[in-house]
Structure formats: structure tokens, C-alpha cells
Amino acid sequence: xxxxxxxxxxxxxxxxxxxxxxxxxxxxxxxxxxxxxxxxxxxxxxxxxxxxxxxxxxxxxxxxxxxxxxxxxxxxxxxxxxxxxxxxxxxxxxxxxxxxxxxxxxxxxxxxxxxxxxxxxxxxxxxxxxxxxxxxxxxxxxxxxxxxxxxxxxxxxxxxxxxxxxxxxxxxxxxxxxxxxxxxxxxxxxxxxxxxxxxxxxxxxxxxxxxxxxxxxxxxxxxxxxxxxxxxxxxxxxxxxxxxxxxxxxxxxxxxxxxxxxxxxxxxxxxxxxxxxxxxxxxxxxxxxxxxxxxxxxxxxxxxxxxxxxxxxxxxxxxxxxxxxxxxxxxxxxxxxxxxxxxxxxxxxxxxxxxxxxxxxxxxxxxxxxxxxxxxxxxxxxxxxxxxxxxxxxxxxxxxxxxxxxxxxxxxxxxxxxxxxxxxxxxxxxxxxxxxxxxxxxxxxxxxxxxxxxxxxxxxxxxx
Amino acid sequence: xxxxxxxxxxxxxxxxxxxxxxxxxxxxxxxxxxxxxxxxxxxxxxxxxxxxxxxxxxxxxxxxxxxxxxxxxxxxxxxxxxxxxxxxxxxxxxxxxxxxxxxxxxxxxxxxxxxxxxxxxxxxxxxxxxxxxxxxxxxxxxxxxxxxxxxxxxxxxxxxxxxxxxxxxxxxxxxxxxxxxxxxxxxxxxxxxxxxxxxxxxxxxxxxxxxxxxxxxxxxxxxxxxxxxxxxxxxxxxxxxxxxxxxxxxxxxxxxxxxxxxxxxxxxxxxxxxxxxxxxxxxxxxxxxxxxxxxxxxxxxxxxxxxxxxxxxxxxxxxxxxxxxxxxxxxxxxxxxxxxxxxxxxxxxxxxxxxxxxxxxxxxxxxxxxxxxxxxxxxxxxxxxxxxxxxxxxxxxxxxxxxxxxxxxxxxxxxxxxxxxxxxxxxxxxxxxxxxxxxxxxxxxxxxxxxxxxxxxxxxxxxx
Numbered sequence: 001x002x003x004x005x006x007x008x009x010x011x012x013x014x015x016x017x018x019x020x021x022x023x024x025x026x027x028x029x030x031x032x033x034x035x036x037x038x039x040x041x042x043x044x045x046x047x048x049x050x051x052x053x054x055x056x057x058x059x060x061x062x063x064x065x066x067x068x069x070x071x072x073x074x075x076x077x078x079x080x081x082x083x084x085x086x087x088x089x090x091x092x093x094x095x096x097x098x099x100x101x102x103x104x105x106x107x108x109x110x111x112x113x114x115x116x117x118x119x120x121x122x123x124x125x126x127x128x129x130x131x132x133x134x135x136x137x138x139x140x141x142x143x144x145x146x147x148x149x150x151x152x153x154x155x156x157x158x159x160x161x162x163x164x165x166x167x168x169x170x171x172x173x174x175x176x177x178x179x180x181x182x183x184x185x186x187x188x189x190x191x192x193x194x195x196x197x198x199x200x201x202x203x204x205x206x207x208x209x210x211x212x213x214x215x216x217x218x219x220x221x222x223x224x225x226x227x228x229x230x231x232x233x234x235x236x237x238x239x240x241x242x243x244x245x246x247x248x249x250x251x252x253x254x255x256x257x258x259x260x261x262x263x264x265x266x267x268x269x270x271x272x273x274x275x276x277x278x279x280x281x282x283x284x285x286x287x288x289x290x291x292x293x294x295x296x297x298x299x300x301x302x303x304x305x306x307x308x309x310x311x312x313x314x315x316x317x318x319x320x321x322x323x324x325x326x327x328x329x330x331x332x333x334x335x336x337x338x339x340x341x342x343x344x345x346x347x348x349x350x351x352x353x354x355x356x357x358x359x360x361x362x363x364x365x366x367x368x369x370x371x372x373x374x375x376x377x378x379x380x381x382x383x384x385x386x387x388x389x390x391x392x393x394x395x396x397x398x399x400x401x402x403x404x405x406x407x408x409x410x411x412x413x414x415x416x417x418x419x420x421x422x423x424x425x426x427x428x429x430x431x432x433x434x435x436x437x438x439x440x441x442x443x444x445x446x447x448x449x450x451x452x453x454x455x456x457x458x459x460x461x462x463x464x
Numbered sequence: 465x466x467x468x469x470x471x472x473x474x475x476x477x478x479x480x481x482x483x484x485x486x487x488x489x490x491x492x493x494x495x496x497x498x499x500x501x502x503x504x505x506x507x508x509x510x511x512x513x514x515x516x517x518x519x520x521x522x523x524x525x526x527x528x529x530x531x532x533x534x535x536x537x538x539x540x541x542x543x544x545x546x547x548x549x550x551x552x553x554x555x556x557x558x559x560x561x562x563x564x565x566x567x568x569x570x571x572x573x574x575x576x577x578x579x580x581x582x583x584x585x586x587x588x589x590x591x592x593x594x595x596x597x598x599x600x601x602x603x604x605x606x607x608x609x610x611x612x613x614x615x616x617x618x619x620x621x622x623x624x625x626x627x628x629x630x631x632x633x634x635x636x637x638x639x640x641x642x643x644x645x646x647x648x649x650x651x652x653x654x655x656x657x658x659x660x661x662x663x664x665x666x667x668x669x670x671x672x673x674x675x676x677x678x679x680x681x682x683x684x685x686x687x688x689x690x691x692x693x694x695x696x697x698x699x700x701x702x703x704x705x706x707x708x709x710x711x712x713x714x715x716x717x718x719x720x721x722x723x724x725x726x727x728x729x730x731x732x733x734x735x736x737x738x739x740x741x742x743x744x745x746x747x748x749x750x751x752x753x754x755x756x757x758x759x760x761x762x763x764x765x766x767x768x769x770x771x772x773x774x775x776x777x778x779x780x781x782x783x784x785x786x787x788x789x790x791x792x793x794x795x796x797x798x799x800x801x802x803x804x805x806x807x808x809x810x811x812x813x814x815x816x817x818x819x820x821x822x823x824x825x826x827x828x829x830x831x832x833x834x835x836x837x838x839x840x841x842x843x844x845x846x847x848x849x850x851x852x853x854x855x856x857x858x859x860x861x862x863x864x865x866x867x868x869x870x871x872x873x874x875x876x877x878x879x880x881x882x883x884x885x886x887x888x889x890x891x892x893x894x895x896x897x898x899x900x901x902x903x904x905x906x907x908x909x910x911x912x913x914x915x916x917x918x919x920x921x922x923x924x925x926x927x928x
Binding site for chain 2: 029030033034158159161163195196357359382383384386387413415416419432433434435438
């Protein structure tokens with residue numbers, strides 16, 4: 001009922017005909033900042049449900065909640081797409097300490113990496129060998145590694161302006177570091193992917209590659225403060241020991257869902273424009289930035305189009321992908337079914353870089369189509385959206401890529417993202433309402449333009 | 465000693481000759497993000513000293529600390545400029561409640577506005593009349609206002625992208641609302657200048673204009689949540705009463721100081737480039753964003769020039785102004801002495817909009833000089849600095865304006881600024897290290913270019 005009132009209000013006061021594109025963008029931004037729904041949705045997702053690890057009860061509650069909310073919007077279709085997902089569980093809180101002599105210990109903050117095996121119930125204690133990355137590990141002999149815990153301690157590069165580049169320069173340690181088991185390591189720990197010094201360990205996905213189950217070693221992240229301390233202590237006493245205990249487990253795959261809703265296009269219903277984020281999150285925080293923000297923004301794209309009086313020509317589809325964090329099963333399943341059905345996905349936009357002030361987009365597609373989009377940039381200038389570049393899009397929509405479509409990623413300000421990423425402080429209070437709403441409006445504006453003009457160099461004239 | 469090492473390191477590794485402007489900017493940003501000092505200075509200013517209201521002990525401690533730190537940088541001159549400042553004290557915490565019937569009360573969060581008189585020691589209790597601004601008050605008869613508390617409740621306009629514009633559209637209620645005393649009001653309260661709903665009252669300066677002392681009324685701010693509640697309750701019961709108690713006082717002016725340091729220009733020492741922020745703050749928080757951030761960034765401009773191997777041609781002067789918040793005495797005194805001495809201030813830059821991710825600058829000066837600066841914009845693109853506009857500069861440097869110089873203001877992202885402005889949550893934890901350091905680097909880069917080329921249309925060729 002609440003939505004009905006909003007929709008009528010929107011059509012009556014702000015969605016009048018005869019408006020220029022600039023007028024429509026103004027209406028969209030105004031509606032998001034004054035009548036946005038994204039923040040209230042995120043409040044529920046974060047504070048009433050919480051962290052939504054694939055296969056967890058919370059993930060299923062989030063599926064039910066967002067499906068119900070999409071149904072309340074009066075879309076043309078809302079449905080669930082089944083997908084089998086991995087179910088990894090953390091178990092009891094992890095425990096670790098540095099031991100410099102029998103009985104002389106200092107507790108450190110660690111967390112198991114997603115997908116890691118447990119230690120034995122007694123935990124394990126071993127000497128530590130510090131390396132600055134995978135390449136440095138490769139230079140070591142088995143004799144230097146065997147029986148030890150390998151400690152990957154290359155920090156994120158602070159002088160890179162785009163923090164995702166700094167992440168990209170380090171995350172191989174986390175993802176592939178367990179390969180140290182092949183050299184006889186008994187465990188691996190990795191410095192948290194965090195640009196600041198604090199006490200929070202940051203989890204994230206890891207892989208054992210082709211390592212046989214029997215040779216897989218426990219893998220965890222250590223907070224940046226404790227990584228610094230451990231590194232400093234190792235310089236003084238290379239024979240100190242680290243004790244680790246974790247009892248995480250990989251269970252059988254379970255059934256879960258992508259949550260999908262659409263407004264069917266009035267003129268070109270077979271041309272599909274997808275917008276989405278991922279509904280699953282890690283379990284330490286409540287997944288507000290990663291990626292509750294992207295989900296609620298994507299949901300609000302369809303609602304903002306409606307209350308701004310925009311009737312899409314093409315089909316606009318919101319997809320809340322399941323299992324981006326540790327499997328990408330939702331993204332793969334969505335693209336597979338789209339291919340099987342011969343669906344024509346002309347454009348897809350993902351928001352999975354946090355709910356911070358939007359700065360622009362990156363685009364992946366044929367040059368002439370990206371060039372068409374770049375010509376819309378001046379329309380965004382009043383909203384301080386200036387970053388339109390060729391580049392990556394998003395993990396979930398990646399499988400949709402073909403030779404003709406355009407994939408895009410929302411690019412918010414990235415400075416604070418890795419303060420929260422995959423850690424216990426990725427929580428609702430770290431999201432600013434206006435920043436979230438500006439992101440939703442920016443996404444809606446781009447979707448509006450792609451829908452109106454299509455992606456074809458010959459149709460790219462702006463009317464104002 | 466620490467600085468000496470850094471300086472030598474800077475000259476040796478990053479300040480080599482033969483670099484392009486792009487190279488110098490890269491060095492400056494790298495030094496700020498890797499070897500910046502601004503965050504550590506702010507930590508001390510915020511956590512070891514705290515809120516620095518003009519005339520307070522903390523303000524004097526801040527003068528001593530920053531002078532000492534500037535001296536440690538090995539500048540050519542460091543000095544204090546005496547200035548008499550107002551001394552207003554808050555006294556005991558304020559107390560207020562809504563009374564709907566005898567004994568039925570609900571506490572609300574208020575704080576006295578800076579410069580307000582106290583209530584009597586018993587406090588005051590009166591009916592409330594709500595208005596949406598000064599203009600609406602002017603439409604009322606004395607009979608509607610007399611004996612009542614005037615409640616100014618116009619919210620900041622949420623759909624403006626630049627939040628300072630929304631502030632500008634409301635702050636007259638806070639600054640001039642006490643004029644309601646002339647219509648017989650017994651007190652005024654104003655909705656806090658805050659774009660979000662929370663429980664924190666936001667203080668700020670107010671003026672009684674030409675109102676005689678005997679007719680001045682107590683003036684305070686109420687939190688946005690409580691403003692909403694009070695407004696809602698008034699719609700149900702217009703005869704409810706509000707109780708207020710505050711015992712703030714205006715004391716005699718006291719002696720304080722602007723803190724100034726400079727690197728004397730090697731070629732044009734009489735051409736002065738000033739960079740600054742204001743050292744005083746309000747008393748509720750610790751003044752980290754307003755304007756501890758601007759002070760430490762300005763201090764780091766001179767340090768970053770040094771460690772980046774840049775020997776300025778012109779005189780670069782950092783000024784930490786005293787008393788921006790409730791008097792502007794420091795800014796006025798600085799400009800007055802500059803005029804008396806016949807100093808040639810060719811350019812001044814102020815950072816007083818928070819320590820958030822920098823987006824660019826606004827410039828106030830002759831078109832041909834501003835046009836010269838705008839041509840440097842591409843150099844800033846790698847750092848996502850895109851906002852170069854004509855506009856205001858800063859309150860403290862405003863008095864330096866003449867027909868030939870250029871004044872500039874750093875423009876950080878403004879979305880979160882008014883969540884903290886003048887409230888108890890303007891604290892160190894709300895400042896992100898990288899965002900602060902990016903601001904310092906952006907300021908340093910602009911100062912570097914102004915120093916290198918001067919501000920003259922004929923000297924504006926870029927060498928790279």
C-alpha cells in the first residue's frame with residue numbers, strides 16, 4: 001500500500017511528459033535522495049537478518065525477504081532461480097597466539113579463510129616463515145618450509161589511488177597461498193587485505209587448486225596490526241612459534257536461489273538490461289557494503305524508474321546473485337540459463353564495490369557502444385559523476401559477456417572500502433544514507449539512458 | 465631528528481631533478497600516502513588536546529603544539545600572531561524536555577548555540593510555536609509569539625548534491641533566529657543543521673544583531689530526531705510546553721594567536737602563497753573534521769614540498785587561523801597586518817570542508833588567472849580530482865581578497881560532512897587516513913603549480 005501511494009505520487013508530481021533527459025535525471029536523483037528505499041531495505045537486510053554466507057539460514061531469509069519486497073513493487077515478474085551452492089561453516093571463533101618461550105604467549109586476531117580446512121581439535125603450533133608473496137615462496141627450498149607456518153605479509157600498496165588495484169596486487173597471497181602445503185608447510189596465514197592498521201582479520205575466499213584433500217593445510221588471515229607485530233617479533237626471534245586453532249568445515253552443497261524481478265519492456269521486451277549485486281556475504285559482519293548495498297541499490301533502480309514515471313521500452317531485470325563470495329554459482333547459473341533460453345542481454349550493470357559516494361562507471365564492451373555511453377557523461381556532471389572509463393564490470397555479470405553486449409560496474413569512492421571488506425566492521429553503521437542513495441540514482445540514470453536509446457551507434461543522439 | 469631523516473630520504477629517492485610536473489605530482493601523492501604526517505598530527509590534536517574553542521585552554525595547547533611541530537619541520541620562519549578573541553563558555557550540559565501535562569515529560573537533546581545567553585538558573589518553560597524559517601516568523605504577529613519559544617524547523621534540502629548549499633539554505637535560522645526576541649519570544653530553538661536523523665544537537669554561531677543585552681533570549685539547537693518528535697507532538701497538542709536550561713556565558717575577550725610558518729621564496733620572496741585552516745573548533749566533539757583536518761593538511765603542504773625535493777620560488781606560508789567559528793578574529797587580524805605591511809598575497813588556499821576524499825577546488829579571482837589554473841586540471845586526473853570551478857574560498861582567507869589575487873577552497877566530498885559538523889561526533893575516528901592524506905597531496909600539488917608558474921596568463925605554459 002505504501003508503494004502504491006509513492007508510485008501515484010511519483011507519476012503525478014515528478015514524472016510528467018515532455019521532459020528532457022536532464023530533467024529525468026534530476027527527477028531520479030531527487031526521488032532517490034528524498035523518497036529512496038535503498039537505506040531502509042539495507043537496514044532490514046543488515047540488522048534484522050545479518051551476514052548471509054552461502055548455504056546459511058540468513059542467506060535463505062534474505063532470499064525470502066528480497067523476493068517479497070520485489071513483489072511489493074508491482075513488477076511484471078518476480079521469481080527465484082534455483083542454484084546449488086557450497087556450504088562452508090566457520091564453526092567456533094578461531095584462536096591464535098605467538099609463543100616466544102614456553103608459557104610466554106601473545107594472543108593475535110585471526111579468522112579462517114573461506115574454504116579452509118580446520119586444524120586438529122588440539123590446534124597446531126609451529127615455527128613461522130615470513131614471505132612477501134607467492135613469488136618469494138617459490139624461491140624457497142622444501143627444507144626451509146617443511147613443518148612451518150608460511151606467513152604471507154605483502155601489504156597493500158598505499159600509494160595506488162584506486163584501492164582495488166592495491167587489492168589486486170595482494171590477493172593472490174590469500175587465494176593461492178595454501179599451495180605452500182606442497183612444500184610441506186603445516187598451515188598458512190596471510191596479512192589481512194586492509195590498507196589501514198587495525199585489529200580486525202579480513203576473511204575471503206581461498207583455493208587449494210589441485211592439492212589432494214589429505215595435503216590441504218589450514219589457512220587464515222591475521223589482522224594488519226598483528227601482522228606487523230608478528231613480523232617485528234620474527235626479526236628478533238625467528239624461532240618463535242605460532243599456535244592456531246580453527247574448526248571450520250566444508251559441507252555438502254545445498255539448494256539456494258538467485259532472486260530476480262523484471263519490468264517487461266514495452267517496445268523491445270526481448271532486449272534485456274540487467275542490474276544487480278550479490279545477496280550472499282561473508283559471515284563476520286553483516287555484509288552491508290559487500291554487497292547488501294549493491295542489492296538494495298539494484299532493487300531501487302526498478303522502483304526509481306517507476307516512481308519517476310519512466311516506462312521502459314526494454315526489459316529491465318534486477319538480479320540478486322547468490323554465492324559471489326565463494327563460488328560464483330549464481331552468476332554462472334544465471335548466464336547459463338540465459339544462453340540456453342537464447343536471451344538477448346544487451347547491457348548489464350553490477351554494483352559490488354561498496355555503498356560509498358559514486359564516482360562513475362567502468363565499461364567492458366565494443367568500442368563503438370562504449371563511446372556512445374561516454375557521450376552521456378555531461379548529463380551526469382551536475383551529480384559529480386565524472387569517472388567513465390573502459391575497464392572491468394562485476395564478477396556476477398562477467399559470465400554474461402559476449403562479443404556484442406556491454407557490461408558495466410558502478411565505481412564508488414574506494415578509499416574506505418578495504419577498511420571494512422570481509423571483516424566484522426562491514427556493518428550498517430558504516431554506510432551513509434546519502435552516499436548509498438546517490439549510487440542508486442546514478443545506476444538508475446544510466447539504465448534509463450541505455451533503455452531509452454539502446455546501444456547502437458546510430459541511435460545515440462541526445463535530445464537535449 | 466625523525467624529520468631530518470625523512471627530508472634526506474625524500475631528497476635522495478623522490479626529489480630528483482629533471483622531473484615533469486606529472487612526476488612531481490606523483491611524488492607528492494606518494495609521499496603523502498606513504499610518509500604523510502597529517503594523520504598523526506590530527507591524532508594528537510584530537511585525542512591528546514580535544515575540542516579547541518576560542519579562548520579555551522585547549523586552544524592555547526593547540527597553539528603551542530602546532531608551533532612546536534612547525535618548528536620541527538625546519539621552516540625558515542615560525543611565529544605567533546597575537547589576536548584578541550571572544551571567550552564564550554558552555555557551562556554545565558544543557559537540559560530540556562517536552563511537557564505534555566504536569567509530570568508528563570520527555571527529555572530532548574539540545575545544546576546552546578555559541579554566543580547564546582543562559583536561561584535563569586531555574587530554566588524556562590513555555591509553549592512553542594513552530595516556524596519553517598525567518599520569513600515565516602516575519603509573517604507572525606507579536607501576539608502569536610509573545611511568551612513562547614520559537615522553534616525553527618526548516619530541514620536541510622536533501623536533494624541538493626552539494627550539502628554546503630543545503631546548509632546555506634538553512635543556517636540563517638540558527639544565526640539570526642534569536643531576532644524572535646523582538647517579537648516577545650522567551651527563547652528560540654533551531655533544528656540541527658544535519659541531513660540525517662539522529663540524536664545529536666549541532667551547535668554553531670549565532671548573533672543577536674542590534675538587540676539590546678536586556679532583550680537577548682536563550683538560543684539552542686535540538687537534534688533532528690527530537691525536532692521531528694517535537695513537530696509531530698505540536699500537531700497533536702499545540703499547547704505542550706518545552707523546558708530549557710542552559711548556563712553558558714560570554715566572558716571578556718582574551719589573548720590568543722594565529723600560528724604561522726613559512727618557507728621563504730628563493731626567487732620571489734615577496735610573492736606570498738598562503739595555505740591554511742582554522743585551529744579553533746567547537747567544544748562538543750574534538751574538531752577533527754572542522755577544522756583539525758584543514759590545519760594538519762596545511763602543515764603537511766610545507767612538509768610535503770620539502771620531502772618531495774621542491775624548493776619554492778615564492779614564499780609559502782602556512783597559517784593556522786584562530787577563532788573562525790565565532791568571530792573570525794584571526795582571519796581579520798591576519799589580513800589587516802598583511803595590508804599594513806604591504807604584503808603581496810598572490811594566492812591563498814583554505815581547507816575547511818572536512819577531511820574527506822578531495823574532489824577538487826573552487827576559485828575566486830580574476831577570470832584570466834582562474835583560467836590559467838583550470839588548464840592544470842588534467843594533471844590532477846590520475847588522482848580523481850575533477851572539480852575545478854569558480855566559487856567561494858574560505859572564511860579565514862576571505863579578508864585577503866583584492867582585485868588581483870586568487871583565493872581557493874579545497875572541496876572534499878561533502879556527503880557526510882553535516883553528519884558531524886559542530887556535533888559531539890566530530891571526532892578522530894570519523895576521519896579516514898587515506899582521505900585526509902589525499903587532501904593534503906591535492907593541496908600540495910596545487911601550491912606547487914602556483915609557485916612554479918606564478919599566476920600570470922603569460923607564464924601559464926605547462927612543460928609536460
